Amino acid sequence: xxxxxxxxxxxxxxxxxxxxxxxxxxxxxxxxxxxxxxxxxxxxxxxxxxxxxxxxxxxxxxxxxxxxxxxxxxxxxxxxxxxxxxxxxxxxxxxxxxxxxxxxxxxxxxxxxxxxxxxxxxxxxxxxxxxxxxxxxx
Amino acid sequence: xxxxxxxxxxxxxxxxxxxxxxxxxxxxxxxxxxxxxxxxxxxxxxxxxxxxxxxxxxxxxxxxxxxxxxxxxxxxxxxxxxxxxxxxxxxxxxxxxxxxxxxxxxxxxxxxxxxxxxxxxxxxxxxxxxxxxxxxxx
Numbered sequence: 001x002x003x004x005x006x007x008x009x010x011x012x013x014x015x016x017x018x019x020x021x022x023x024x025x026x027x028x029x030x031x032x033x034x035x036x037x038x039x040x041x042x043x044x045x046x047x048x049x050x051x052x053x054x055x056x057x058x059x060x061x062x063x064x065x066x067x068x069x070x071x072x073x074x075x076x077x078x079x080x081x082x083x084x085x086x087x088x089x090x091x092x093x094x095x096x097x098x099x100x101x102x103x104x105x106x107x108x109x110x111x112x113x114x115x116x117x118x119x120x121x122x123x124x125x126x127x128x129x130x131x132x133x134x135x136x137x138x
Numbered sequence: 139x140x141x142x143x144x145x146x147x148x149x150x151x152x153x154x155x156x157x158x159x160x161x162x163x164x165x166x167x168x169x170x171x172x173x174x175x176x177x178x179x180x181x182x183x184x185x186x187x188x189x190x191x192x193x194x195x196x197x198x199x200x201x202x203x204x205x206x207x208x209x210x211x212x213x214x215x216x217x218x219x220x221x222x223x224x225x226x227x228x229x230x231x232x233x234x235x236x237x238x239x240x241x242x243x244x245x246x247x248x249x250x251x252x253x254x255x256x257x258x259x260x261x262x263x264x265x266x267x268x269x270x271x272x273x274x275x276x
Contacts, residue, residue: 022184022244028177028257037175039166040253042205044227046160067180067249068206089182089249106160111205111227111249115178119166 006034007096009075009082012063016090025065025090027115033063033094035117042067042113046106053102056126058135061117064103065092069110076100076129078136086112100132144172145234147213147220150201154228163203163228165253171201171232173255180205180251184244191240194264196273199255202241203230207248214238214267216274224250238270 014032017024029036043052064073070087077099084093085105092113095101103112118124126132152170155162167174181190202211208225215237222231223243230251233239241250256262264270 020185021188021190022181024179024181026177026179026258029175031257037167037178039164040175040178041162041164042227042251043160043162044205047158050159052159067182067251068247089180109206113180113205113251119169120164 006094009084009096009099010094011084011091012094013091014065023090027063033092033115035061037115038118039116039120040113041116042111043103044111046071046110048106048108049104050106051102051104052106054100054127054129056100056132057097058124058126059097059118060121060124061097062095063092063115064095065089065113067111067113069107070105071103071107071110071112072105074102074104078133098132098136100126100129144232147222147234147237148232149222149229150232151229152203161228165201171230171253173199173201175253176256177254177258178252179254180249181241182249184209184248186244186246187242188244189240189242190244192238192265192267194238194270195235196262196264197235197256198259198262199235200233201230201253202233203227203251205249205251207245208243209241209245209248209250210243212240212242216271236270236274238264238267
């Protein structure tokens with residue numbers, strides 16, 4: 001069972017329905033992940049080995065799934081770095097707010113699906129690592 | 139602009155952010171599609187050429203995107219059949235309630251993403267085409 005009060009990153013196994021006609025994984029908001037899905041986006045056509053990201057969110061929380069291929073999500077809580085290699089579509093990484101993150105080591109033809117608890121809001125981004133550290137200590 | 143009062147299927151072009159480091163497509167609930175995203179699921183590892191589905195929903199509405207590969211969504215409103223070939227991750231098909239549907243002609247390694255406005259509820263399914271036709275005719 002998921003700890004919905006978690007404020008640390010956690011890998012969440014998803015419900016899956018296996019079938020010879022193809023497999024299915026499901027997320028219901030606030031049941032399988034700790035929030036209602038307000039926005040979803042996906043990243044594709046990433047050249048193999050590229051790096052994306054390098055920011056934190058003040059309040060936004062996300063859930064990241066490798067729908068195709070694989071990539072690494074690298075998180076930093078201001079004290080240490082954590083690396084998660086995602087390569088299956090039946091689990092994902094819950095990323096709380098106030099974690100610096102980037103994605104790297106994309107396989108060719110990878111597709112990353114991200115579910116977020118908020119609409120896009122530029123004022124929620126922290127794009128400077130020193131400012132992120134200052135905000136943590138503030 | 140999307141007609142949010144539509145009760146017929148429609149292809150919706152999505153916002154996309156093109157970047158040499160990879161491309162990104164975005165859906166915000168009730169902005170880019172006609173509903174809040176309550177549930178999301180994806181279908182993968184479908185053997186090429188397989189057929190999935192064959193049901194209608196009394197009230198549930200969905201949005202279907204080909205995140206990888208391609209497939210056909212075949213809809214039936216009780217009078218005629220409509221076929222949509224989905225093969226790009228920057229547009230999708232809005233499927234209102236009370237449309238009989240199945241998916242077929244999956245390419246190998248295709249991934250279909252489906253966003254739904256409700257949690258799973260078996261009582262919302264109509265799994266018999268004759269009952270579907272009867273329900274349409276009131």
